[in-house]
Amino acid sequence: SSLCLSKEVMLKSSPADLVTETDQRVEKILISAIRDKYPQHKFIGEESVAAGERLELSDSPTWIIDPIDGTVNFVHRFPFVAISIAFAVNKQTEFGIVYSCVEDKLYCAQRGGGAFLNGEPLHASGQEDISRCLVVTEIGAERDDLALSTMTSNIFRLLKLPVHGVRALGTAAVDMCQVATGGADAYYHIGMHCWDIAASALIVQEAGGVVMDTDGSQFDMMSRKVIAASSSAVANRIAQVVQAFPCRLEGTFSNI
Numbered sequence: 001s002s003l004c005l006s007k008e009v010m011l012k013s014s015p016a017d018l019v020t021e022t023d024q025r026v027e028k029i030l031i032s033a034i035r036d037k038y039p040q041h042k043f044i045g046e047e048s049v050a051a052g053e054r055l056e057l058s059d060s061p062t063w064i065i066d067p068i069d070g071t072v073n074f075v076h077r078f079p080f081v082a083i084s085i086a087f088a089v090n091k092q093t094e095f096g097i098v099y100s101c102v103e104d105k106l107y108c109a110q111r112g113g114g115a116f117l118n119g120e121p122l123h124a125s126g127q128e129d130i131s132r133c134l135v136v137t138e139i140g141a142e143r144d145d146l147a148l149s150t151m152t153s154n155i156f157r158l159l160k161l162p163v164h165g166v167r168a169l170g171t172a173a174v175d176m177c178q179v180a181t182g183g184a185d186a187y188y189h190i191g192m193h194c195w196d197i198a199a200s201a202l203i204v205q206e207a208g209g210v211v212m213d214t215d216g217s218q219f220d221m222m223s224r225k226v227i228a229a230s231s232s233a234v235a236n237r238i239a240q241v242v243q244a245f246p247c248r249l250e251g252t253f254s255n256i
């Protein structure tokens with residue numbers, strides 16, 4: 001459910017977790033168009049889940065959709081907003097698309113087929129030295145003390161390594177795509193959802209990057225914790241430094 005701030009902007013899980021009629025309308029258009037063509041497929045849409053639909057990643061062909069990634073940016077006209085669409089079968093993403101609307105940049109990847117930006121091949125930087133890395137993360141929508149102190153101390157510890165810098169665009173999907181372009185060397189996030197990063201995780205992997213959980217285990221799009229990096233060395237170094245805070249786990253799994 002969401003609290004109405006105005007006709008256009010409503011609140012979800014916190015005073016910083018916004019949704020607009022545009023988020024909801026874009027998601028309905030996307031799901032309706034895809035469902036017309038593939039009626040047997042399943043959908044995980046950010047705003048459908050917010051409206052009460054079960055969040056269930058099964059083995060069925062599933063479209064994972066964030067209709068506007070960066071809604072706070074959208075509301076403030078901060079020019080980084082994206083649509084993220086991933087397609088998964090047997091819980092494995094087969095292709096992903098992130099369209100950064102204001103920049104008119106289309107990031108895409110198909111498993112085993114490489115990653116592209118507006119048709120040009122993408123390659124991660126391959127950087128292995130953490131002290132030469134530009135790191136991207138997100139502030140997130142959490143506003144409880146534990147989440148905020150953990151998130152800010154993670155940034156503090158990284159800056160003290162040191163790394164060259166820390167950036168946050170306000171859209172997880174576009175943040176993570178910067179690792180695929182080589183414009184950033186790592187991205188990490190605690191608290192994001194599967195729809196934020198399912199597409200961009202594949203884009204990073206197909207660009208030669210590494211994606212894993214912040215605890216160093218295998219990447220799981222439902223775990224709400226992720227590191228995407230230029231190399232295993234950088235990913236593992238970040239896993240040593242960042243700490244997670246408790247996040248309500250995503251929905252349920254089933255092998256339907």
Ligand SMILES: O=P([O-])([O-])O[C@@H]1[C@@H](O)[C@H](O)[C@@H](O)[C@H](O)[C@@H]1O
Nearest residue numbers: 068069070071138140141171172
């Ligand atoms: O809600 P939304 O704009 O689709 O997605 C947003 C993410 O892209 C961002 O990384 C995160 O910091 C925000 O809290 C929010 O989750």
Ligand SMILES: [Mg+2]
Nearest residue numbers: 066069070196
């Ligand atoms: Mg999002």
Ligand SMILES: [Mg+2]
Nearest residue numbers: 046066068069
């Ligand atoms: Mg969204």
